[in-house]
Amino acid sequence: MKKPTQRKTETNSRPVRFYRVIDRNLKSFGQIDYTKQTMKLNPAKGDMVNTIIHEDLHAKYPKKSEEWVRKRAKKEEGKLSITQAQHLLTLIGLRPRSQ
Numbered sequence: 739m740k741k742p743t744q745r746k747t748e749t750n751s752r753p754v755r756f757y758r759v760i761d762r763n764l765k766s767f768g769q770i771d772y773t774k775q776t777m778k779l780n781p782a783k784g785d786m787v788n789t790i791i792h793e794d795l796h797a798k799y800p801k802k803s804e805e806w807v808r809k810r811a812k813k814e815e816g817k818l819s820i821t822q823a824q825h826l827l828t829l830i831g832l833r834p835r836s837q
């Protein structure tokens with residue numbers, strides 16, 4: 739199931755729409771395809787909150803390095819409240835785990 743998300747890129751102030759797709763066969767946590775404007779996410783791999791933030795950053799800043807994206811994703815994830823993190827999961831159709 740595709741879930742659209744719009745992000746402004748660093749080179750273009752106009753939002754670009756990316757579709758989030760769950761792919762449990764993906765070998766990595768997430769993957770972005772700029773030509774198809776698709777983000778693939780694999781919830782079987784683990785930390786989906788960080789993966790969503792990470793792939794959103796790739797969409798927003800396509801020219802930034804992988805290291806920059808990793809550091810920024812970790813920093814942004816640390817700023818989220820539990821409610822905000824749960825909201826990210828519901829955006830892609832995943833139910834947050836009960837505590």
